[in-house]
Amino acid sequence: MPFRDSWPLLGGLLFIIGFGAGLPLVAMVGLGTMALGVTSRWWSNHLFDRLELRRSLAERRVFIDEPVELEVRLVNRKPLPLPWFEWRLALGEHLRAAGERLAASAVPGLHYLVRRGAIGWYAVERWTFTLTAARRGYHQLGPASIRSSDILGAWPARTEDTELDHLVVYPRVYRLPDLGLPAERPFGDARGGERIFEDPLRIAGLREFRPGDPLRRIDWKATARAGDLRSRVYEPSATRQLYVLLNIDTLEHAWEGYLSDELERLVSVAASVIAWAAGARYAVGLLANGAYPDADRPIRLPPSRSRDQLVRLLEALAVVQPLTMGDLAGAIRREMGRIEAGSTLIAVAALVPAPLAEALARLAAEGHRVHLLATTDRAARADIPGVTVERVAAAFQPAEALA
Known part of the structure; x- marks a missing residue:
């Protein structure tokens, strides 16, 4: 048993000895020690009663390097103060807080925002932080923890807040001329007069x-x-359909890993085409051989002109990870019967394996307008019957991006 846990027993023993021996001073010391130990222990047991660590984000969806405010509040709704506290809030590794030095974490992919202080009874402490993200993604906020102790510091305690929040950071979106594509009719003239749609x-x-x-x-x-x-x-139909087909593979074999910069270029090109098409009033969709976080289902959003379609598409691209759900050719074959006749199909790829080239050629043979936007020279060399191949700019300048 730790020495601090023996305080009440020691105080009680001194009180009994002093009282029995007729030593009032010893008895008073024993009584005071016992009372102090019991009080401190009770204080420690009730430190986190009606204590809340609340956090709120001003926005849940932002672009890369766009600032977003995070408010953290520590609320103590009881007549028992905290002589000292330390709270820690975990942030994803790509999140930064302006002017803050974040503490390291033993958990890979996280670091901590930390504050220390004291809070009185029925009191509220507030902090405001400005967060930015250097990379697109689905960035985690939480879990959090609070440490504190009784007035003597003899019985420190800790509580965990396992709630998780997330900040969705969209990929960079570029103007089409920055990608080497014409601003007007980048995928050719719209066919008129024919009953294609x-x-x-x-x-x-x-x-x-x-x-x-x-x-x-x-x-x-x-x-x-x-x-x-x-x-x-x-x-x-008055609605023009545009389907973006994104191949997130950057190397031929999964065991080789992936090229991070190349994956970001692929996602940015797809996002740029989607943003342009939504502005041009296309019904836009996305098919990718990737999966949503913590979900065993591929990224598939059929073309739509709904008001929230652009947000849904950018969110899907924000969470694209290197892990694939099979090859894109297989996803295209499963989708073929659902694609509306005469749709414009934009494949975005850094790598065009033979099965993908065959699937794109079949789409073109069925009467769809098919374009391949190649982000690498090897993809640009693909010779696919009926498919227009265009090499988009390999070097993207962040200053030219539209956030």
């Missing part, structure tokens, strides 16, 4: 069945009435 919800009429018509186009009721197969004719 069709809306299956708007039926214009019926016609005789033609070889090659998909079964879902056949109107079975009209066929039964006429005695011959009849196919539906759809109205042209």
